[in-house]
Amino acid sequence: MRYEVSAAKAQVAMVLDLNKCLGCHTCTVACKKLWNTDQGTDYAYWNSVETMPGKGYPAQYVDSGGRTASGDVKRGRVPNMDAEYGRAWTFNHAAVIATDAASGTKEWLRPNEKPAWGPNWDEDHGEGSYPQDNRYFYLPRLCNHCTHPACLDACPRRSIYKREEDGIVLVDQDRCHGYRFCVEACPYKKVYFDYQRQVAAKCLFCLPRVEEAVAPACARQCPGRLRYVGFRHDRKGPIWKLVDEWKVALPLHPEYGLGPNVFYVPPLSPPKLDADGRPLPEMRIPLDYLKSLFGPEVEQAMATLTREREKRRRGEPSELMDTLISYVWEDNFRLGPNAREVL
């Protein structure tokens, strides 16, 4: 029987403007250093930045099941450490340090085993042919803190719950027995298995920070100012403005039907070129590809973004562009009526 999940009284949410992501991975490092440095989650990235088109992280996670394209339950897989996550590399430090400089031999620092896959393995590969239509963009991903979490519904022990006060989805690791149905069921594959402590582990939306009205580390540390954090239905906040008012921020894979609360402003791209190098009236990133990620509403969102950008180019005011440019960085975050990030 499907669990009854009470509607959250408030729902934290995040918007990421993919037009501004420079693929620096500062978000990933901020998250990793804060939450996942222990053995057991050494391989795990609650926040990852993926070059798209690409395999994503874990590799080909969209094929790993959990939900079908019509939102039905489909048996999922727990990704493999080596083939899909990518095990943390070890290096020949001892051999390098032991190198005898006087003998003239050199031992170069290198991984002990030849790496074959890892997070960010396909960075900047993308698709297409230079210079006609080569393309890629960066897609930062984290737990979507879904309105209808597949992970929660998968746990036979009800070890996963959604907080009423802010909609954050958490694992009660004292209850968790490490069965990993949550890992299987999440089609975004954003629940991980701590193999040392043998429990599930996932993004907690930097709960201790949010309780102090401070944005999560991934958002706060982003040098591109591309992340917006607030409550989903706060009409004075950036989430409402971008998701509901302007309708330019969309969830990833809405077809799964889980109600993600992380939204993306889709990437505009330069025009394709013809054989003579002249621009064509077609974006490099195909609209159909963006639809496969963000659903059919991406077309309207792209049209709005294009229209507002043109207005700004003409010197006309655009509230949307001003919001997306983030002139006032603290305005990206609104987690309390009087809360303001401290520089």
Next chain:
Amino acid sequence: MLQKRIALIVAPPAMQPGGYIMKAYADRGAPETPEAEVRVEAEAGGALLIALAWACAEPQRSMGAQTDRFVDACALLVPATADAPWITMGAPGQPVEAVYWRADRERPWRMRAEGLGTMQRDDAPPGWSAQGAWDAGRWRVRFALDAWEALAVQRRFGVAVWQGQHGERAGLKSVSDGWLLLG
């Protein structure tokens, strides 16, 4: 003393809590462990020696530093009240108890439940132990259980086996078709 081969059945996925397992595993038909051998080797002064054996082609002894590996395990389930249902692992007010051996642990767990999804596990009492050995395609696990009151009173138990190589854990298991009499 009880000594018999017992046919095991698939624990029904349709009964599993939550919306995922019952649908994702609805196609589970034949049990991964169709048969087990159970033998009560000794009973004296409230202490019992019970051995459980089953065929296992590829033993899974440890999770290691892996994300997708599951470990072989077995358990003996005992009703703590006369009317405790077996297939749901008890019910509210009708608890069951269990001793659970897993191949990667030196000591077994003692468990208590009052229905599916309610299992609580603790270290087994000092007088309980479980030794597992795999040889020639079979696991043999020998439980030494001192002063298990529920078993002494109810004199019935059930059996569950998990094959790690087939991803079995939690409600994905092969179980005896009802309570077995201790004899």
